[in-house]
Amino acid sequence: AQRVTQPEKLLSVFKGAPVELKCNYSYSGSPELFWYVQYSRQRLQLLLRHISRESIKGFTADLNKGETSFHLKKPFAQEEDSAMYYCAPNTGANSKLTFGKGITLSVRP
């Protein structure tokens, strides 16, 4: 069965610490992968997608096909990074996304 796994519900770090939010997927073929973020009282928004190979707000995510992972990383967390993060593969059929359960990142001062 096709699915996406975000194994942790919560990650709490101090400001300046490195962050890695894990995402593993199980799909046949080569899905397009996205990370979405929801800040407090804001709508869900795209953070980055793997095909763009960009660094957004200091975050990067590398697609590892061997490990079927798409972990989100940032070397130095900031308080404003505190939010809910969702990993979402696009299975390629009509742009449909499947969302992981999400992880809450809390960055303490």
Place this chain on the structure above:
Amino acid sequence: SAVISQKPSRDICQRGTSLTIQCQVDSQVTMMFWYRQQPGQSLTLIATANQGSEATYESGFVIDKFPISRPNLTFSTLTVSNMSPEDSSIYLCSVVLAGSLDTQYFGPGTRLTVL
């Protein structure tokens, strides 16, 4: 970027009634979707809204419970019918903008509480 709006932003409804949620976009879109986010849960895709034809529903969702219309490219409605407390959720529309590849952009959501 596009402006995606939803109406109403929230509502409290009685069991057995129906609520229609609207989604409006101010740019050309290729795809429109409706999601549900139950309390403490992730987003679940309800259906793809197809312009001028019946929506394509995901497993576990049926047209009688969640009728969807999309009369033109930039507007869609989702109705939650014969509501029960289990329908209390945030309902979100999302769109793929013309020229934006497969990236989905989300509306602000409609928070529904059923008593």
